[in-house]
Amino acid sequence: FLSRFLKWLALKVEEKNVIVATNVRVDEILFRDGVAYGVRIGEDKLEAEYIVIAEGANTLLLEKHGLRAKTSPRDIAVGIKEVIRLGREKINERFSLRDEEGLAQFLISPVFGGGFIYTMKEYVSIGVIYKPLFNNQVEARDVIEELRIHPYISKLLRDGIPIEYSAHIIRESGYRDLMHKPYGRSYIVVGDAAGLILNTGFTVRGVDLAIESGRLAAEAIEKTPPGEEPTLYMKLLQENGITTTLKKFRKVSTILSDQRIYREYPEIICQIFEKIYTVDEFPETLNESLKKVVGGKTSIIKLIFQLLNMVRGL
Ligand SMILES: Cc1cc2nc3c(=O)[nH]c(=O)nc-3n(C[C@H](O)[C@H](O)[C@H](O)COP(=O)(O)OP(=O)(O)OC[C@H]3O[C@@H](n4cnc5c(N)ncnc54)[C@H](O)[C@@H]3O)c2cc1C
Incomplete structure (x- = not known):
């Protein structure tokens, strides 16, 4: 559906006399005295009043120009x-x-x-x-x-x-990975490249943030006097709830990096269910099963605290 939508969107912008060039790799952003003025594509140079950097999650261009820290x-x-x-x-x-x-x-x-x-x-x-x-x-x-x-x-x-x-x-690092200054003189960074991706722990959202940041970048560019930095962009991201939403979910990446979620906890759940559904001569209560299964790995209190912390972070 997204590819169909993007084709439709490309037609819409072409109706406004914009040229959409696909399969073309930008090798470098051109700067003169700290002001972006174009891009280099192989041997060719393309000049523009503003450069909107939307290179996605693999931020090679931004890193090459020292505009973003190297991705860890x-x-x-x-x-x-x-x-x-x-x-x-x-x-x-x-x-x-x-x-x-x-x-x-x-x-x-x-x-x-x-x-x-x-x-x-x-x-x-x-x-x-x-x-x-x-x-x-x-x-x-x-x-x-x-x-x-x-x-x-x-x-x-x-x-x-x-x-x-x-x-x-x-x-994956959410708010921690958000660029503090996704703009400079005559350039602006949108979408994944700026770190505008929201992982709630259950869903990954980035398409809507990419589209909305593009719209807000256009508004900021339009309202910024020539020669000035488009500081309005960051303000618009905040006012439209984008940065605040990312901040709200800032603990998710740490929680999802906890390997116990993928190994220890599912194992505990499976073992408990195995115990309580096994027809045995001396069936165990849920509490007994819990103690036996969890006891070998961690204490029940510790486990409850860990799970509570996780739920609070999500
Ligand atoms: C498995 C998976 C599931 C996802 N599910 C969802 C979902 O359900 N909902 C949702 O909202 N989001 C989802 N996302 C996230 C979403 O795909 C991204 O957040 C979104 O595509 C970001 O858009 P973007 O335009 O910033 O970057 P991209 O869509 O990555 O676009 C960047 C474009 O720039 C091009 N490019 C890069 N460097 C250069 C260069 N030097 N020169 C020229 N072109 C260049 C790339 O080829 C690419 O076409 C998912 C992501 C993954 C991986």
Whole structure:
């Protein structure tokens, strides 16, 4: 849907006599006395009154010009997604859906961290948000394979035809990673490149922030007198609730970096359920099972505190 929307948007801007150039790599931003005045593309130079930097999460240009600190591996995750054609009938049958219904599920694994599966009418999407820093034993290309061959997932996707594969860096550090000054003389930074991506712990949102920051950048540029820095941009980001929302979720990245979420806690939950649903000669109460399972790893009080802290941060 996004690619269709972007094509429509490109047509709209072309109607306003804007030239949209795709498959062209900007190698350098041109500065004269600290003022951005254009870009270099190979041998060619393109000059403009303002440069809007929207290079996405992989901020090579900004880093090259010293406008952003070098990205640390701890700030980065890799999102890998596959779209599989399965057909509406099989999707409805396997996911217990009726027409016009869909399913989205959040997944957790010690191998890849967080993941997801969701249905569309004819297709199913599966994906993982994989943190190379914590999983350096596993190659990125094998991570999605792990998910696809998992017994729970593989039976849902049987006979499906993969039609799309994509991998994309995600900046995960949220508010901490937000550029303090996403502008300078005659340039402005929008979208992921500026750190405008919101990970709530359950959803990743960046498309809306990219679009809205682009709109606010245009407003700031329009209202800034020539030669001055567009300081209004930061004010607009604040007034429109973007930076305040990012601040509200500032603890999420630390919480999601806690490896216990992907290994220890799911293990505890599975073991407790195994115990309470096992038909035994001397069945255990929930409390007894909890003590036995948790006792080996941490104390119950400590666990409750850890979980409370996590819930408060999310
Ligand atoms: C697995 C996954 C799931 C996601 N799910 C959601 C979701 O459900 N909802 C949501 O809102 N967001 C989601 N996001 C986040 C969303 O994709 C991004 O936040 C959004 O695309 C950011 O837009 P952007 O324009 O800033 O950057 P991008 O969409 O990354 O666009 C940057 C563009 O700049 C180009 N570029 C980079 N460098 C140069 C250069 N030097 N010269 C020329 N071009 C260059 C790139 O090729 C790219 O086309 C998800 C991300 C991932 C990885």
